[in-house]
Amino acid sequence: MxxxxxxxxxxxxxxxxxSDVSAQVLSALARPTIGHLDPLFIGMMDEVKSLLQYAFQTENEFTLALSAPGSAGMEACFVNLVTPEDTVIVCQNGVFGSRMAENVKRIGANLVLVERQWGRAVDPQQLQQALLAHPEAKFVAFVHAETSTGALSDAKTLCEVARRHDCLTIVDAVTSLGGVELKVDEWGIDAIYAGSQKCLSCVPGISPISFSEQAVQVIKQRKTPVPSWFLDQSLVMAYWSGEGKRVYHHTAPVNSLYALHESLVMLKNEExxxxxxxxxxxxxxxxxxxxxxxxxxxxxxxxxxxxxxxxxxxxxxxxxxxxxxxxxxxxxxxxxxxxxxxxxxxxxxxxxxxxxxxxxxxxxxxxxxxxxxx
Amino acid sequence: MxxxxxxxxxxxxxxxxxSDVSAQVLSALARPTIGHLDPLFIGMMDEVKSLLQYAFQTENEFTLALSAPGSAGMEACFVNLVTPEDTVIVCQNGVFGSRMAENVKRIGANLVLVERQWGRAVDPQQLQQALLAHPEAKFVAFVHAETSTGALSDAKTLCEVARRHDCLTIVDAVTSLGGVELKVDEWGIDAIYAGSQKCLSCVPGISPISFSEQAVQVIKQRKTPVPSWFLDQSLVMAYWSGEGKRVYHHTAPVNSLYALHESLVMLKNEExxxxxxxxxxxxxxxxxxxxxxxxxxxxxxxxxxxxxxxxxxxxxxxxxxxxxxxxxxxxxxxxxxxxxxxxxxxxxxxxxxxxxxxxxxxxxxxxxxxxxxx
The missing domain is CATH 3.90.1150.10 (Aspartate Aminotransferase, domain 1)
Incomplete structure (x- = not known):
């Protein structure tokens, strides 16, 4: 053949x-490949970080673009934060909530499901009840924009409820980032992941993520290594960190990051x-x-x-x-x-x-x- | 700012x-994005599979491009095949052998290290001794082309030794694929992963992998789920499989796969x-x-x-x-x-x-x- x-x-x-990728982003994508440790590329990574902080509305130091699709971004949030002893409340109102539950199961942690009819937003009242019934819960996870149903949940209120019960929040913003109001710091989201190929209109394959200081502390205080070497964010941090020398972890997807950079510049310019x-x-x-x-x-x-x-x-x-x-x-x-x-x-x-x-x-x-x- | x-x-x-990415590959990369379930894109995925079979010199049905860098390809091989009860012999003569060992440790399996001086090829004699000392070993893992030192190991002989002791082989071909002789079927390699950004001269971010029928059987017979949902190849198989309906797993990195396709067409044309x-x-x-x-x-x-x-x-x-x-x-x-x-x-x-x-x-x-x- x-x-x-x-x-x-x-x-x-x-x-x-x-979604449609503009000629402007495609043209950025096709610029000449340079080394992933080239000083100019490292400067660009710093800009991507700063542009992502804008897109997420956060000052989280730990904000970066994961070198894999949104489903890896989801897994990175769960495997870095959750250990088998933890209880995680997952609000499930579609495919991607089920996937979160699957992540919790594979870690071997205790899963509490808060199920809502598909096509509806997650119900803060139901979450509140689950939190009262499970005072041991450490994390609340939900999907902001359920891509399987088209439902938008009230992330701000859900985070408020979670915080009242001393839970950290893990939020799926794959389809929401850039498309609807999303304010990571103001709403108190602790771990969030998105996708490049939805409302940012970049090519698929990259997952913007951000962890709050409190989430970073949880990672730092882990007593066991993260099960995944590739998704171990303490290693990835040392690669993306602006302080001192970059520590090689893996080869960043150079051209896809050019495209992400361009799509974020476009978002910043539009506001x-x-x-x-x-x-x-x-x-x-x-x-x-x-x-x-x-x-x-x-x-x-x-x-x-x-x-x-x-x-x-x-x-x-x-x-x-x-x-x-x-x-x-x-x-x-x-x-x-x-x-x-x-x-x-x-x-x-x-x-x-x-x-x-x-x-x-x-x-x-x-x-x-x-x-x-x- | x-x-x-x-x-x-x-x-x-x-x-x-x-490595340098040619204008031909960059231009393929920048072609208009289409849906990852578009019939035309699925047809292209089939071609990528067939071209990868050529590059790997294999007829393995399970041959595909993983949507993440080579280090994720490595992890995919280990977490799908190795369970905590298994003993894995890792030949270590550089950074990437150490990384294989780290993968085995994080799975919680028994690690036997066969260490060789950095800058030298893996020694088949040493491997043979380790296999005699560890008859319980189920896997032998080694790096074909050690990117940290520039050493080429004799993959053919190492696989022969491993097979004599009924071990399955896991081979890192990140830097070897397309650059030096590599014959997956003839040499009897069971699981192999490579990188897009080395001798294929595609953009970074994709990892070609291939599993032998025997390796696929090991995956099918697992009694516990793969710890990583994203890297669970039984799910990815259903997405890449040519038989019947594709089952959505994640959004493939569409444009990077255009580029990989083009670089593989170039390799096929050159021979x-x-x-x-x-x-x-x-x-x-x-x-x-x-x-x-x-x-x-x-x-x-x-x-x-x-x-x-x-x-x-x-x-x-x-x-x-x-x-x-x-x-x-x-x-x-x-x-x-x-x-x-x-x-x-x-x-x-x-x-x-x-x-x-x-x-x-x-x-x-x-x-x-x-x-x-x-």
Whole structure:
């Protein structure tokens, strides 16, 4: 078999991620590779750290870009902080909450599940009850923006509740970072991880993470080594740290970090609040159009993620055929349902660079056609 | 602080990796991002698998590109195969052998170290003795091309010895893949991992791995879950598998995989044997020139890696100043010593696209200047 260069088509990406990557970011990605210990590259890493502090709204010294996807970012938070003796309350309202629970199980820690119906936000009252029933709990973990359902949870309130019970918080911001209000320091989040390929519109493969001083202390006071060498953040800290000599841990994904740097510069220039507002505006335009097409949202209006619109597949429409039609006729990708919603819902993303008027217009026009002709 | 776009200089990369990335690969990297479940992308993943089978010289069904750097590839091999009851013989002759040992320790398995002087190849006799002393051993692990010292071990013989004692082999091919002879099936390697940024001259961040059928059986017969969810290859298999429906595990690093695909197409077009020969030829030219400059190799001639030339820093030369001079005056990166060789040796890489006549010429001319004027 002869294999030649792969030339992808120009798609419009309105699924659950990756989102559209701008020409500006792609062009940064393709700049000449330099050494990962080159003084100029180390200077760029410092800038990435500072830009991530802005994006997360934190002054956490321990803020960096993990050299792997968001699911590794999740695991890094759990394996560094949680030991087998700990009790962890995991709020579960979708696929990614289940994945958090899986992380706790593999560590061998005590798992307390606070389950909420898929498509709803996590309920602070339920969390409060679980905390009262489990005074031994040390951590509360939840997903800010559930990518499998499109539900936005009230991270600020959940963190308040957790703190009242002396728990540290672990927050999944994979889909929320850059798309909706998120204030790590003000809300008192202790460990947070995100993804590069959602509302930052960078290429997939990198996970921004940040740990509070208190979380860093927990890591420093561990009595047993972190089970994963690759994800051991005490080693990674020595690689990213600005103080003195960098200690080699692994080879950073140089070009992907160029792209992340560029996407964060774009976010800084737009300003966070404006990016949040843009996502909200595009969401409203899309929601209006989807309503006119007779599509119904899975999530109640006040718990919806602007950047991920989950709607029920209408009766008579063929899930796979509609998505294939959109791809073939319009080069438009929307997302299939995941987990409980597989075959029942579509997920329409408006993330980062995908949250543009032209994308909303295209999506509505193409869906209208597909619902009739697919 | 205002942060603007990062524009890296055009360096020549002759350190221990990343190596020079060609314009062809950078241009593939920057192609438009498409969805990681797009049928066209899945087709490309199948091609990557087939191209990796060629590069590894294997028909292993379980051959794929892990979405993280080589050190995660190493960990994936260990945590999937090794359980706390197992005894693992690790041959250690440099930094990366030590890292293998660290992996075994973190799993809590029994570690038997076969230590060899840094700068020398692993000794099959020593391995044989260790196997006789430890009939309970289940795995033998070693580094094919030790990036910290420039030593090439005889993987074929080491695998033969291991197999005679019914051990499975775990081999680090981070720096060897594409640069020196490597035949996974013929030599009977059971688990192998490599890096994208060495002799493949792709961007850093991806780790090609391959497991033999016997290794896959070991994974399937595990009684406890793999401690790492992210690196659990039974889940990753279902994402990469060609049979039936792909099961979502994480978002693949789409653009980095475009680049890997392109670098593998280039390798296939050049043909493996020619690539090995090119590395050897460039090595001989470089070695001749280094000798003329009065520099001495750390590794005996018959155990040297062509793609990584480790030479002692001559008396009177200032390590940091020379490297800085090369970088500032010639945009040329060579590698510092690592571990025991920090401050004592330089590592000059001739990996992949860096193994070119023009690079050898530049390196020798620049070094000659730097040794006098730095």
């Amino acid at each position: 002869t294999i030649s260069s792969f030339i992808p088509p120009q798609r419009t990406l309105m699924g659950p991620g990756p 966070l609040e404006n990016a949040w507002q843009r996502h909200q505006q595009m969401h409203q335009q899309l929601a209006q159009g989807l309503k006119e097409l007779g599509l119904e949202y899975v999530v109640p209006a006040n718990e919806r993620l602007p950047q991920l619109n989950t709607v029920y597949i209408p009766q008579g429409a063929d899930d796979a055929k509609v998505r294939q039609y959109l791809l073939e006729h319009y080069n438009l990708e929307i997302g299939a349902g995941l987990g409980l919603f597989a075959g029942k819902a579509w997920r329409i993303g408006l993330m980062g660079f995908s949250a543009r008027k032209e994308n909303v217009a295209l999506c509505l026009a193409a869906l209208k056609d597909a619902l009739v002709n697919a | 205002t942060i603007s776009s990062f524009i890296p200089p055009q360096r020549t990369l002759m350190g221990p990796g990343p 493996l044997e020619n690539a090995w020969q090119r590395h050897q030829q460039m090595h001989q030219q470089l070695a001749q020139g280094l000798k003329e400059l009065g520099l001495e190799y750390v590794v005996p001639a018959n155990e040297r890696l062509p793609q990584l030339n480790t030479v002692y820093i001559p008396q009177g030369a200032d390590d940091a100043k020379v490297r800085q001079y090369l970088l500032e005056h010639y945009n040329l990166e060579i590698g510092a010593g690592l571990g025991l060789f920090a401050g004592k040796a330089w590592r000059i890489g001739l990996m992949g696209f860096s193994a070119r006549k023009e690079n050898v010429a530049l390196c020798l001319a620049a070094l000659k200047d730097a040794l006098v004027n730095a």
